Amino acid sequence: MRYRTLGQTGLRVSEIGFGTIPILKGDVPVLPDYYNLDDDEAIALLCQALECGINLFDTAVVPEYGDAEIKLGRFARQAGRERLIISDKARFFTGDEIYAAVCRSVENLGGIHPDVYFVHQADPEHDIFSPGGALDALVWCREEGKIGFTGVATHYYDLLERAVRDPRVDVVQGSGNLLERGMLDRMIQDTRFTRKGFLLNKVYAAGVLPGFFTENELLGNVLCYPISSALVGMGTAGQLAAALAGAARPAPKLTFEQVLSRLRTVYDPIPCDRCQRCVCPYGTEPHILLRQMNYFFLGKDYWALRKLDLDIARTAAQCRRCPDAACRKNCPRSLRIPEYIQEAERLVEQYIYHGWI
Ligand code: SF4
Ligand code: SF4
Structure with a gap:
């Protein structure tokens, strides 16, 4: 040691x-x-x-x-x-x-x-x-x-x-x-x-x-x-x-790409490294939502979904009204954060409210 x-x-x-x-x-x-x-x-x-x-x-x-x-x-x-x-x-x-x-x-x-x-x-x-x-x-x-x-x-x-x-x-x-x-x-x-x-x-x-x-x-x-x-x-x-x-x-x-390519054997992960540069003026924390989505598809379904469920409807609605998607401009990987958040809402709806889990 x-x-x-x-x-x-x-x-x-x-x-x-x-x-x-x-x-x-x-x-x-x-x-x-x-x-x-x-x-x-x-x-x-x-x-x-x-x-x-x-x-x-x-x-x-x-x-x-x-x-x-x-x-x-x-x-x-x-x-x-x-x-x-x-x-x-x-x-x-x-x-x-x-x-x-x-x-x-x-x-x-x-x-x-x-x-x-x-x-x-x-x-x-x-x-x-x-x-x-x-x-x-x-x-x-x-x-x-x-x-x-x-x-x-x-x-x-x-x-x-x-x-x-x-x-x-x-x-x-x-x-x-x-x-x-x-x-x-x-x-x-x-x-x-x-x-x-x-x-x-x-x-x-x-x-x-x-x-x-x-x-x-x-x-x-x-x-x-x-x-x-x-x-x-x-x-x-x-x-x-x-x-x-x-x-x-x-x-x-x-490399980060090598990590992603290993994970792609089961799921195409969101290529977010959680650097937390995507500051949202409305209080959303994209780095947490994107992580929970990755965790969901990588096997932590129940736990990840419950965390995603916390206020996701309000968050997704806020993103739909957002005038400039400042979060995205600050992301060094140019990830389509607002779209991912809409996907998170759909995920919660399907799996929790329609009882898929
Ligand atoms: S800035 Fe981009 S890579 Fe960094 S945490 Fe936010 S979404 Fe992920
Ligand atoms: S799209 Fe707008 S409201 Fe949604 S996380 Fe980005 S900055 Fe925040």
Whole structure:
């Protein structure tokens, strides 16, 4: 296992980090590959990962990742707290809420203080940066020793960019993979990202990509970027072994066209790399809609459709009235975004309202 420095925290983290969603127990049907592991099974797998050199374990406050945080705490106490780095998070956006979440996480972890704590899924609707907001609360937690370092986790490039400019933030967490590489390509042009430390999630695209690419390819195509660690969800010894093998022998970078042509064996994917340059003045987020369409046809039908369904009728109507399709002008790939959004509406109508799924 190779290790990288987590920005200015100085922590040395394994190139692949253990994502704990698959070890949770519970009924969370939208999540990929979860196996209802009981405590002993989960801890055995976590121990195996640690023995193989993985020292970074990423989780979230209960119940975001079911009971994974509690299992991770038990494992850390059993294996030796000092041997591992715990990255934890909570999807709360006010100071009071995130402060309370940190306290709950410490309790769930059995008194262990996470090394890094993220505001999870930060989005443009919630201002986490304002005085007294979520970020300030994490700074207080850091000063009080409740956490080691502060973090912002988000799927939005603009928020990541804002976070790396903010001196209160120690680590950022974003998403990307060999298909959705647009943010990574933007990120490498800005050295502030490497100074902060960067954890990358969605490396397997919610389980969509392993059907088309080997772990060597999936990991090789993200470890070639200056990230600190690629987080991989693992729920079985087989998945752990495959990820370890992939990280040990990362494949050379595929071109975007090579990635698309592999996916074309089942479906002609929308050639969107999720760079997020297509800003819509009316609040639509084409990068999310286009991703969900790709995921739908690549096998995540139920989950992808439900996400597409959120307000798609209003969004598609707005696009039909849109005077200038500014989103399209900003797309470096000149994708026909408004037409794709109409297709998304038809897809939802056919599959959800006409009961095709
Ligand atoms: S539609 Fe174009 S601009 Fe928008 S995320 Fe995709 S590639 Fe980037
Ligand atoms: S067509 Fe207009 S309304 Fe639709 S996403 Fe593009 S800019 Fe936004």
